[in-house]
Amino acid sequence: MKLARYLLATVKETPADAEIISHQLMLRAGMIRRLAAGLYTWMPLGLRVLRKVEAIVREEMDRAGAQEVLMPAVQPAELWQDSGRWDYYGPELLRIKDRHQRDFCFGPTHEEVITDLIRREIRSYKQLPANFYQIQTKFRDEIRPRFGVMRAREFLMKDAYSFHLDQASLQETYDEMYRTYTRIFTRLGLEFRAVRADTGAIGGSHSHEFHVLAASGEDAIAFASDGDYAANVELAEALPPAQPRTASAAALREVATPGQHSIADISAFLSVAPRQCLKTLLVKGREGGIVALVLRGDHELNAIKAAKLPEVADPLAFASAEEMRAAAGCNAGSLGPVGLKVPAIVDHAAAQAADFVCGANRDGFHLTGVNWGRDLPEPRTTDLRNVIDGDPSPDGHGTLAIRRGIEVGHIFQLGQKYSSAMQSGCLDEQGRSVTLTMGCYGIGVSRIVAAAIEQNHDERGIVWPEALAPFAVMLIPLNAHKSHRVREAAERLYRELWDHGIETLYDDRGERPGVMFADADLIGIPHRLVVAEKGLDAGTVEYKHRRSDEVRHIPLSELIPLLKSARAATDN
RNA sequence: CGGGGUAUAGCGCAGUCUGGUAGCGCGCCAGCUUUGGGAGCUGGAUGUCGUGGGUUCGAAUCCCUCUACCCCGACCA
Numbered sequence: 001m002k003l004a005r006y007l008l009a010t011v012k013e014t015p016a017d018a019e020i021i022s023h024q025l026m027l028r029a030g031m032i033r034r035l036a037a038g039l040y041t042w043m044p045l046g047l048r049v050l051r052k053v054e055a056i057v058r059e060e061m062d063r064a065g066a067q068e069v070l071m072p073a074v075q076p077a078e079l080w081q082d083s084g085r086w087d088y089y090g091p092e093l094l095r096i097k098d099r100h101q102r103d104f105c106f107g108p109t110h111e112e113v114i115t116d117l118i119r120r121e122i123r124s125y126k127q128l129p130a131n132f133y134q135i136q137t138k139f140r141d142e143i144r145p146r147f148g149v150m151r152a153r154e155f156l157m158k159d160a161y162s163f164h165l166d167q168a169s170l171q172e173t174y175d176e177m178y179r180t181y182t183r184i185f186t187r188l189g190l191e192f193r194a195v196r197a198d199t200g201a202i203g204g205s206h207s208h209e210f211h212v213l214a215a216s217g218e219d220a221i222a223f224a225s226d227g228d229y230a231a232n233v234e235l236a237e238a239l240p241p242a243q244p245r246t247a248s249a250a251a252l253r254e255v256a257t258p259g260q261h262s263i264a265d266i267s268a269f270l271s272v273a274p275r276q277c278l279k280t281l282l283v284k285g286r287e288g289g290i291v292a293l294v295l296r297g298d299h300e301l302n303a304i305k306a307a308k309l310p311e312v313a314d315p316l317a318f319a320s321a322e323e324m325r326a327a328a329g330c331n332a333g334s335l336g337p338v339g340l341k342v343p344a345i346v347d348h349a350a351a352q353a354a355d356f357v358c359g360a361n362r363d364g365f366h367l368t369g370v371n372w373g374r375d376l377p378e379p380r381t382t383d384l385r386n387v388i389d390g391d392p393s394p395d396g397h398g399t400l401a402i403r404r405g406i407e408v409g410h411i412f413q414l415g416q417k418y419s420s421a422m423q424s425g426c427l428d429e430q431g432r433s434v435t436l437t438m439g440c441y442g443i444g445v446s447r448i449v450a451a452a453i454e455q456n457h458d459e460r461g462i463v464w465p466e467a468l469a470p471f472a473v474m475l476i477p478l479n480a481h482k483s484h485r486v487r488e489a490a491e492r493l494y495r496e497l498w499d500h501g502i503e504t505l506y507d508d509r510g511e512r513p514g515v516m517f518a519d520a521d522l523i524g525i526p527h528r529l530v531v532a533e534k535g536l537d538a539g540t541v542e543y544k545h546r547r548s549d550e551v552r553h554i555p556l557s558e559l560i561p562l563l564k565s566a567r568a569a570t571d572n
Numbered sequence: 573c574g575g576g577g578u579a580u581a582g583c584g585c586a587g588u589c590u591g592g593u594a595g596c597g598c599g600c601c602a603g604c605u606u607u608g609g610g611a612g613c614u615g616g617a618u619g620u621c622g623u624g625g626g627u628u629c630g631a632a633u634c635c636c637u638c639u640a641c642c643c644c645g646a647c648c649a
Binding site: 010011012013014015016017019034036037091143144146261262263266279280281282299300301302303315317318330331332334335336359386446451460478479481482511512513514515516517518519521522530532542564 | 606642
């Protein structure tokens with residue numbers, strides 16, 4: 001491509017409403033433009049990157065024996081009513097009506113459509129197992145789209161669905177997909193980890209998320225210092241403390257704590273560590289009523305763990321101010337487990353505390369020197385909190401460290417959730433009717449582009465991994481307006497590079513050198529070639545890699561082999 | 573959905589409090605100079621001041637309506 005008439009829409013200034021670096025750089029490099037909240041146009045340069053991701057995903061899915069299909073983005077409501085999700089899915093599902101007032105939705109995912117297809121097409125166990133995938137635009141009406149294409153409403157996703165006669169066959173394909181995802185993210189040049197994830201109603205250890213590690217990630221991941229345990233913090237188990245509770249030493253006292261509400265207030269006011277304070281949260285119960293959850297002051301409630309308790313409403317909902325006063329006789333800020341009339345469920349770590357501080361269930365007062373078993377009954381304990389840095393690993397190997405990740409892939413075993421709701425089955429070897437067992441496997445294709453930038457940038461712009469770069473080479477002529485030799489050499493080199501299949505951008509805009517260098521750096525092209533008078537005298541062009549400061553003078557004859565070997569190193 | 577904020581040239585912003593001829597930087601167009609890290613000078617084009625209504629001799633500015641977008645909030649006891 002020649003830049004003079006390529007829509008290279010780079011901008012110098014950082015757009016005001018882009019918060020994270022990938023969003024800023026995608027706008028500045030002219031990869032995307034916003035149309036409305038969570039809706040983006042992919043510009044020529046950005047689309048090339050998106051296509052690179054797609055191509056690698058497609059190659060590896062094909063290699064793993066999956067068959068590509070393309071299903072409609074718009075889906076009839078009937079299918080969603082069949083599966084029960086029309087009512088369950090909520091406002092994230094974009095519902096639309098056609099001219100006959102029939103209900104449709106813009107697909108946020110395709111379990112219903114594929115299950116419907118398979119129940120019509122698959123007749124015999126001889127056709128199984130089978131795995132179908134598509135790369136397609138999805139729409140999820142997110143409460144709060146943000147971070148550009150990282151959390152957009154419309155986005156490109158690869159979704160795959162596998163069908164099996166039994167669990168053993170599903171496990172095989174699941175493992176194959178795990179390996180395939182590992183290959184894909186490795187080829188994309190990303191630093192990533194597979195982590196155990198929450199499976200919702202499915203249960204078991206049959207779900208993994210693939211996360212690109214980045215400080216801006218929206219998910220927290222817990223890693224074990226020894227061994228390979230890794231899990232989303234949503235799921236990671238906090239083990240009960242190994243040491244027994246220390247004996248009580250202090251007497252129970254009620255102290256006035258006017259205006260002191262938060263753990264931070266109380267610990268500062270009474271000069272005790274936050275971990276010596278307990279916080280009490282009142283939440284709605286599953287069958288109505290109120291339940292108290294008690295945690296150590298330095299710990300955070302894990303809403304997913306709490307919502308799984310049989311006593312607690314799912315999803316988790318906090319008690320209103322009126323409900324608090326009715327249940328405890330005080331406002332938030334003075335709640336405590338002592339003398340509370342509602343059932344209390346206590347986190348393991350909170351149950352281990354001795355001589356602790358908590359609210360007195362009387363506005364403006366707290367209790368100090370409180371002890372389980374003495375001042376209130378021994379608690380019912382469970383795991384309620386998020387793991388924190390330094391907690392013991394649930395698998396017994398070392399301690400946990402917390403890092404942030406961007407979820408770019410998710411594989412899980414669906415079992416028979418959709419196939420039984422939608423009566424998708426076939427005949428087995430004995431002629432018996434069997435309900436199919438399913439797996440599903442997603443990759444956020446457009447999100448990967450943003451995630452890759454989060455991991456690969458510097459102060460000058462994007463630094464593309466070889467496999468994702470929109471172009472391999474940026475060809476820059478110096479003083480082309482004055483020098484026939486430079487112009488001719490650059491033109492010749494440009495054609496030669498393309499003849500060898502090396503994707504090259506030729507900057508024929510006639511800009512000053514500084515502008516050309518700055519744009520080349522901003523859009524992150526890996527290999528930079530500069531053609532100038534002084535090099536031509538020696539029969540060389542100047543070569544620089546985006547990641548390096550080293551400038552090398554390469555004889556023209558060695559150029560193509562050099563670039564080809566750089567590319568080959570990243571294929572497969 | 574609750575709270576906060578913003579909307580003025582392609583982009584980033586000032587002007588609004590205190591009503592009176594719509595501005596700055598970048599970008600864009602033309603010319604000259606310049607050419608190894610986002611050039612300089614000269615000249616130029618570009619605005620229903622988000623929408624609709626109201627007050628006023630006069631509204632970007634004051635009042636009301638609507639819309640769009642951004643940020644914060646489901647980790648607080």
